[in-house]
Amino acid sequence: MASVTKSKKSASVKTATSAGYAGTPQRIVLRSIELFNRHGIQNVAIDRIASDLKISPGNLTYHFKRKDDLIRATLDILKERLRVALQRPVAVSSAQDGAEYLIQVFRTFWDFRFFFNSLAYLLTDDRQLRKEYAQFNQWALDIMVADVEFLVELGHFRAPVEPNNFRLLSENIWGQLLHWLRLQQIESPSASTPPNAAIYDAALHLWSLCHLWMKPAFATELLRAFQALLIPERLAKTVAIRTPRKDR
């Protein structure tokens, strides 16, 4: 549970350091991510980042000549964070593991929502970035397919019935995840952490997408794990309602 609720900032700083940024460049990149998330990449000029950090525009452009260089630097960090979040040392084998893993994935995507919410803006005219995104997306989809195939081996998921397949399922999950990020942007543009209710919304839609692929017991366990981690008060309420009242 600790990993689920760990502070966004410390994780970002850690990644910024390991991605090769320290000192002023690190501060610039991390603050840019926050401003991009809040206002959208298109709406944040270099001067605004400098004034927000109380440094001169010259100091900023000394480290990052153009806004594009700064965007690139934020994407270095995003790439590393998402790789860490998606790739696990041990495969998910229980509903509890799955729920914890997915919540961590949702939070990480949320921390870098500026990128996904500006996907068309960033990729349409940048062939190189489009290629990198396509590669990253393929890599992520491969992991998702492998995860679900492993869950079939364990007897938690049904095998796909052709011509349906786990690739299509994974692409639909990806689309749903990005749609959720967009709704988050529209509904709470200035949130600095996602409320558990928002994470539960992503979890519930993903659960619905996978529901009929899962064996009934695993589907129930996964939903209960999400509820226990994200809305324990609701779970308590449900349990209370279902428990016969002795005082009646």
Add this chain to the structure above:
Amino acid sequence: MASVTKSKKSASVKTATSAGYAGTPQRIVLRSIELFNRHGIQNVAIDRIASDLKISPGNLTYHFKRKDDLIRATLDILKERLRVALQRPVAVSSAQDGAEYLIQVFRTFWDFRFFFNSLAYLLTDDRQLRKEYAQFNQWALDIMVADVEFLVELGHFRAPVEPNNFRLLSENIWGQLLHWLRLQQIESPSASTPPNAAIYDAALHLWSLCHLWMKPAFATELLRAFQALLIPERLAKTVAIRTPRKDR
């Protein structure tokens, strides 16, 4: 089949007329939709629309004082087109009807992709538009839920197993549809009509999403109907492969 391939332009003109636009205002609005679709709302200034239409900026601002007024006018047309596309006089009862209906929906969404692809940009700071979009979205989701409930009555779909429900399914379909529009923008920003292969991509992902909700025979019929309407050459190939070769 005629309705599936009918010209985009004539339909837009028809709607523009019925939405109360004629003459120069109609020309301005229709050309704006094309330019917004191609370059994104954010990247098309009022002056560019005027110069594209070979009219003076003053002529344009005589009809639409600010860019916001012009955007509003495009949304009037979008709203009417989408209402017509989503609402049918007769409920979908066969796989063939369903495929034709959905293809028409995909094409209509595609014709107004600028709106969905700029959703965060348009809605984040505009409370009124956010409210209108939420109402429109609710209305569309209600139609989707009613459609699927009717397909349950007809025995083509399974009834939902709680806590999964057709609301979640419809929201996931909506998210998938909007994700597809974004990919279309990234991959072919300047396309003026969607290739059938692109429409089939949307159809296949929607089919995958609904697959396990459908009774097997209906699932097969729906996929075959999509293939016959969108990629008849592929269907012919599949049939050819499956037909034993007498010449061997």
